Amino acid sequence: MRISKVVSNIQESPTLAITARVNQLKAQGKDIIGFGAGEPDFDTPDDIKEAAVKAIKDGKTKYTPVGGIVELKQAVCDVVNTEYGMQTAPANVIVSCGAKHSLYNLFLTLFEAGDEVILPAPYWVSYPPMLEIAGATPVIIDTRTTGLKLTADQVKEAITPRTRGIIINSPSNPTGMVFDKKELIKIAEICIEHDMLIVSDDIYNKIIFSGSEFFSLASIGPEVAERTFIIKGASKTFYMTGWRIGYCIGNKDVIAAMSRLQSQSTSNPTSFAQYGALQSLTGDQSIVGVRAKIFEERRNLMVSKIREVPGFSIIPPEGAFYCFPSVAGQIDRFGSATKLASFLLDKAQVAVVPGIDFGADDYVRFSFATSEANIIKGLDRIKEALTQG
Ligand SMILES: Cc1ncc(COP(=O)(O)O)c(C=O)c1O
Incomplete structure (x- = not known):
């Protein structure tokens, strides 16, 4: 069937696609740590x-x-x-x-x-x-x-x-x-x-x-x-x-x-x-500040763990719930951040979003809208996978 030109040019939102892929792998029983989500993990008050x-x-x-x-x-x-x-x-x-x-x-x-x-x-x-x-x-x-x-x-x-x-x-x-x-x-x-x-x-x-x-x-x-x-x-x-x-x-x-x-x-x-x-x-707004503090603690943890990964470097985020490290130090080995992200999903069972769709092909995005335990586990896996090769 013919698809109009405007719609033919539209790609699926890559962040939603990653979330869908993670959910699919999880449903198959895989122990995936997802850093792809663009949504807070907290429940609505x-x-x-x-x-x-x-x-x-x-x-x-x-x-x-x-x-x-x-x-x-x-x-x-x-x-x-x-x-x-x-x-x-x-x-x-x-x-x-x-x-x-x-x-x-x-x-x-x-x-x-x-x-x-x-x-x-x-x-x-x-x-x-x-x-x-x-x-x-x-x-x-x-x-x-x-x-x-x-x-x-x-x-x-x-x-x-x-x-x-x-x-x-x-x-x-x-x-x-x-x-x-x-x-x-x-x-x-x-x-x-x-x-x-x-x-x-x-x-x-x-x-x-x-x-x-x-x-x-x-x-x-x-x-x-x-x-x-x-x-x-x-x-x-x-x-x-x-x-x-x-x-x-x-x-x-x-x-x-x-x-x-x-x-x-x-x-x-x-x-x-x-x-x-x-x-x-x-209504009462106090929960917003409390949760922003939790995000800040996770940010601190994630930044320090990212800094342990070979070939990654990061300017610490000042707000929102994403870390966006440069992975330039791994590009020679993998060819692109997209290939690196695929490697991390296959080898370390960790999902990150490659930077290409954000206009920065030597970066990847990590969301810290997830628990500290996941942040530690996920980044330890990445460090191990990249250290072992
Ligand atoms: C910068 C930015 N603007 C807008 C949105 C849209 O948010 P929503 O449609 O859920 O209100 C998002 C969601 O990821 C975003 O990151």
């Missing part, structure tokens, strides 16, 4: 589950407004108004089926053929295909030579008359880097000068480690905020990946256009999931 169950029992099981229930939009506004010093109202917010869906709606609404969008690499795997579906061209800035952090000079160099926007993801998936405030302010000035839109994917901003500070471009002031689209979601902050709730906050005309698009695809995100998400934003 009980108060959130109870709010969703209550919503079902109360009959909140019908269509909601396309862009989400107004109480949830207001709760999102309250968060960004307090944390970023913005002045948003529900008309500035759309609730979608996960942040991925928010980004998809946003890219299709903002970008089209002929537009260039600056994307720092390493990048989250889904940005390039989503931009391409919109017809736009990702213009990749390689940050491997600048400590995995984007600089304003790099942005300046990448600008052409076709540049329409830039994507900022801090803390970053896959690097865990938190972009510096000073550099972000300079980047914002460039965006104003060249009339560029900013997509600020802040989905990991509640998982920040000691010594680092999250800074959102939108908090610089109204001139930047009005060209910025903030992406947030329930998945990573509240351990709700399966609930599929994400948000975009920005210019109300663009949000209304996204809502029209959403009305012709998914309609509203699941009604009772929205009530769970409402509870996540309005």
Whole structure:
């Protein structure tokens, strides 16, 4: 059967594919340690589950407004108004089926053929295909030579008359880097000068480690905020990946256009999931900090274990739940990080995600959304497999 050109060019999300492969091997009885997962291993807090169950029992099981229930939009506004010093109202917010869906709606609404969008690499795997579906061209800035952090000079160099926007993801998936405030302010000035839109994917901003500070471009002031689209979601902050709730906050005309698009695809995100998400934003937040500390302890452990592996080197992540070591010291032997990852799965029974789909083919991604016992066991196996040969 003929498959359309747009869809023929789309590959399956490599991170989801790794997770599926690990689950398949586990089902065959193999003792696999999976470092592939892009989701927290913590369960959704009980108060959130109870709010969703209550919503079902109360009959909140019908269509909601396309862009989400107004109480949830207001709760999102309250968060960004307090944390970023913005002045948003529900008309500035759309609730979608996960942040991925928010980004998809946003890219299709903002970008089209002929537009260039600056994307720092390493990048989250889904940005390039989503931009391409919109017809736009990702213009990749390689940050491997600048400590995995984007600089304003790099942005300046990448600008052409076709540049329409830039994507900022801090803390970053896959690097865990938190972009510096000073550099972000300079980047914002460039965006104003060249009339560029900013997509600020802040989905990991509640998982920040000691010594680092999250800074959102939108908090610089109204001139930047009005060209910025903030992406947030329930998945990573509240351990709700399966609930599929994400948000975009920005210019109300663009949000209304996204809502029209959403009305012709998914309609509203699941009604009772929205009530769970409402509870996540309005209930007790203390668990978020407690779990961020647990991630930090795991980060410390994983970084020290990675440093024991021959040929691996790492800049410690400052947030999110990924380590992204360079495996350049093993490339001569294996030929590529992808082949190294296959070797590790076969020989050490450890799953990692090769860097190629993140735009860094001499790196691999480890998720530390798993127990300390798994981190020790998995990295000991890797060290042994690579030492023995
Ligand atoms: C940087 C980034 N943005 C957005 C998402 C999408 O999250 P979700 O669709 O689960 O809300 C992810 C998930 O892996 C991510 O890593």
